[in-house]
Amino acid sequence: MELQQMRYVVAVAEEHNFTRAAERCRVVQSALSHQVARLERELGTRLFERTSRRVRLTPAGEAFLPAARQALEAAERARAEAGAAAGEVRGRLRLGAIPTVTAVDLPALLGRFRERYPKAGVALRTIGSEVMIDQVRRGELDAALLGVPIDMQVPGLRMRELATNRLTAIVAPSHPLAGRGRAGLREVAAEVFIDFPAGSAGRAQSDQAFDAAGLHREVAFEVSGADTMVRLVREGVGVGMLPEPFVPGLEGVAAVAVSDAPVRAERLVWGPMPPSPAAAAFLALLEESLDGGPGAGRGEPEAGGTAAG
Template sequence: MDLRQLEYFVAVAEEAHFTKAAERVHITQSGVSAQIRQFEKELGTELFDRSSRMVRLTAAGAAALPHARQALAAAQAVRQAIDDVTGLVRGRLRLGMVTGCTVTPLFVALASFHRAFPRIEVSLSEANSDVLIEDVRAGHLDIALVGAAGGMPGDLGSVTLVSEGLVALVPEGHALAAKDEVTLRRLSAYPLICLPSGTGIRSVLDQACAAEGLRPNVALQATAPAAVADLAARGLGVAVLSTSMAADQPELTAVPIAGVDVPALLALVWRKEESIVLRALLPHCRRAFAL
């Protein structure tokens, strides 16, 4: 006997019909019948009662069925074990990262992962967070570093790395520079320099303004936080970034934005049905980010 015969036997038993079983295993009905006949000949007994329109198991067939299922499950376990090993030898990791975001611990995790599994091909692409999340959902990416407003999609696995508020960044001498905080209403009176739509920080700003019936005056957009800050330093508007991003811009004054209750998040997201390569990467990420 072979695994193919066991597969056909289980299919016929579960479908109670040769034609339906053939459709399930994607061969002709005559092919299934021939294999079952050969299987019965090797065993020396009939497995099915073919005297009625419905195919029924004989006593011998009923006794054989659970063992056939166990044999097929064991074969699948062998295949999975081999796939797991070869996946870590010849696999590929597809990583996405929000545009303009340099997060050193992520690179530390990738370097550690590469040392552990040097033959796995690693690819890295950048896009806005909304695009990255959809690419993870569609299976085009294994994992992505994204920004979001308030929470992560429930249909994806995730771990939050940063949760923080928004600040306005202005140069010395600006009217807001001496303020302890600025309201959204007052902020909306200035030309703003922001990250583009589809990024987590921009989503937080847009949602907060919409909740108060405000329309922010976005004068300029840039994909990199450093570019947003540089434009503000040249007097072209008020930059809106997160608290941690503002810490990298010591030449500007950071003024907390009041009334923004939804935090800006930075997180790793992946599909819940994790691949073997992804399962190998996640411990490196947790160590690098001290999670």
């Protein structure tokens, strides 16, 4: 059994197609198919069901896939650790970040990371906080920059709080509130809202604030990203709420400060195990950008944070 065969199996499983998997692995399809078939013969079972319309994992393939991914990750970690011992950071940083992160200048930080560690790669995912928390727990991400309600805990992970910020309402320039600059929470609650999906961390901070004030609001549009929210607000279909430091960079919308506005916390979380060389280098660089505060760069939770376990 060879690592390359495992890479091919993972690619086929994720692409659901041998042709796309071969393109991704930069080999001809016949070579990839031959290696997968060879591995199946060695295992004595089929890993994929193949039809003219689709490719899907067999039960044996479903059982094989997680272990194959772990083996590939272990091999990459071994190469990275060997490089680190020789004074060179290699491997891949697997980082998650909310699209509205404002506590750090993430593009600039990643630019410095690449400049300092040119042989280390970065896989950046911009998804919801609750999804990233699960992926850090499962070891699919090394670290994640979250936006969550200030009372939200992250058991089993190390954490550093980076910032807290209030949410600001955004409205179309033609909206009656656009010229006001400030409104009460009760007044804003009467509007039709565009917000993140119910149950998500991005939605919870707003729901908690309105519930605490005994106010009901109508969320007519649920969106998965801030960019979609902004586009809908521009069209005048509703109002949204986004972190105050994020709003000044938006075009085509007006900001309205809200009294008793929801508050969110920006946090860095990472796993309980020693980080990979690339992840450790990123955590140290992030700590440098935060002027040497306690915590992330040394793998220790901030005082009052949630430690591993």
